[in-house]
Amino acid sequence: EAGVAQSPRYKIIEKRQSVAFWCNPISGHATLYWYQQILGQGPKLLIQFQNNGVVDDSQLPKDRFSAERLKGVDSTLKIQPAKLEDSAVYLCASSFRAGPDNEQFFGPGTRLTVL
């Protein structure tokens, strides 16, 4: 079974530029998550989708971050404009359904460096 795919793996941009990350979840997984992991910290949930609807985006900085889940499958996360503090690893995860009885499977992440 293929895992969660993410691209690109690495991205370096200047502050105030825009950037987009892509995620392809495991086939059949209805729930998709985007996490931000700053160096030395644990992942923090940015947004959770159930199919193509948003379940939780309470920690998404909506003035600069946006996300969508096309047709309930692939998802993109965008940052515009980027700030220095956005330097982090962006993790995508998916699960069959939401909730503690459904394991979240994580992708390899995209490491973003903002200069």
Next chain:
Amino acid sequence: GDSVTQMEGPVTLSEEAFLTINCTYTATGYPSLFWYVQYPGEGLQLLLKATKADDKGSNKGFEATYRKETTSFHLEKGSVQVSDSAVYFCALMARGGSEKLVFGKGTKLTVNP
């Protein structure tokens, strides 16, 4: 709000040593508790979990017991191997409402031969 506190790392052990990584949590109600592991160059993966008080999660020789009275979920392994070198994250998920994972900061473990 909900939070997880892990012991500070890094932790360095010799092969076959006993491992304990402490984890305590703050949450309303009775959350489910998890340990995730991130091996070098790989993505996060679930190591074990427990969903109610006194449950013991176990996998690959690792164990953790859900202690409601001390709000703890310490990770233990009797004899570590070099291949256990990784970063370990404790996490919780509250039931009801926003069922999202809340992670600790992670503890880096290095096991030397």
